[in-house]
Structure formats: structure tokens, C-alpha cells
Amino acid sequence: MASDIDDPRRDDLPPRAVVGAEALAALAVPARLALLNHLLSAGPCTASQCAPVVGESASNCSWHLRALEQVGLVERAPRAAGGDARTRPWQATAVGFQFAPEHSPAERVARTALVGLVAEHVDDLYRRHLARRDALPAEWADAAGDLEYGLQVTPAELTALLGKLDALIRPYTRPIRTDAPAGSEVVQVTLRAFPNPHLQPTVAP
Secondary structure, X not given: OOOOXXXXXXXXXXXXXXXXXXXXXXXXXXXXHHHHHHHHHHOOEOXXXXXXXXXXXXXXXXXXXHHHHHOOOEEEOOOOOXXXXXXXXXXXXXXXXXXXXXXXXXXXXXXXXXXXXXXXXXXXXXXXHHHOHHHOOHHHHHHOOOOOOOOOOOHHHHHHHHHHHHHHHHHHXXXXXXXXXXXXXXXXXXXXXXXXXXXXXXXXX
């Protein structure tokens, strides 16, 4: 990164956990990816509460959650006083996750496949939103946005820009924000940045 680009990192925010090869493989199952994303957005949930969101039975959700637990992505949430151990909720182990650096072609292929699953999951979530948009309160229907840009930037500029946007948005994420006012809801924000494939020169193998 060029030295004249501002460093956008926020040292006061909890760090994301790094997703290694084992976790990457576990998340290659769409139901597990959906479970982790739901726990990050909704907070601690039982397998039964996750089931209708993920489209799996409660028993299947329990199995997938245990698989995520084995690779360190989820854990049992603290049990409330007098709570039933059989319905103890699950929670994500971190406020967010990021990919580890790729060290081999196999890791690159696995990461690309997982990113594709993430894109499909987010697109499905957005379609569900559109299907029920007319049922939303007017203020939420009006507040929701769908913006798209075609940027002319260098790799260093793009890296810096994404860092600044991340630093701006992350304090509002549900796992981090503890002072959300009354009337707030969980809102999904997706940001993708990639070279336009129709405008890129062909790269020789």
C-alpha cells in the first residue's frame, strides 16, 4: 500500500477472527454459512430458532452447529439462571471473521468457492427482503437502499477506500454496538468491490 494513503484501521474496535483452512472447509456447507451469518446478525439463538431461517430441521441445525463449534466458529452462549440446558443457545465466537492469507492454489480455490456461496446467501436474503418489502413500515421501506458505482481507482486506492468504509460501518454492527437506540433493527449491508470483468484485459495464463 502506498505510504501517502491514510491508514483507516480502527484500533478501538474488536478484531475479526481469522478463518483458517479447517473453518473454510466447514463453511463450504451452505447451511453452516447461513447459521453463522444468522448468529452474527441475530445474536445467541437455539437450534430450533435457527431452523426456520436456515430451512433445516432443528436436529440438522444442531449437527451443523456442532461442526462449526469444532472449528472454533461458534460456541454455547452463557446459560441464564434457571435456564434449560437442552435449549441453551449458540453464539458466534467473534464479532466477525476474515479469511487467512492464501498460501496455495488449493486454498485460493476453496476461498473463491466460499465467497461464491456468500454471494448466493446474500442475494437470497435480498430477494426475501424484496418479497416482503410492501409489508414493511414506510420509514423502513424508504430507508432501505440499493446503490451501485463504477469506480476508477488503483488497487491501493481501492484498498484504502474499503478500509475507510469498513471503519465507518463496523461500529454499527450488532455484535459490537451496545448503545442501539429504541426503534433500531438489524440491517444487512453488503459491499462488493471487484474489477469489472467486461472491462478488464485478458490475463495470460
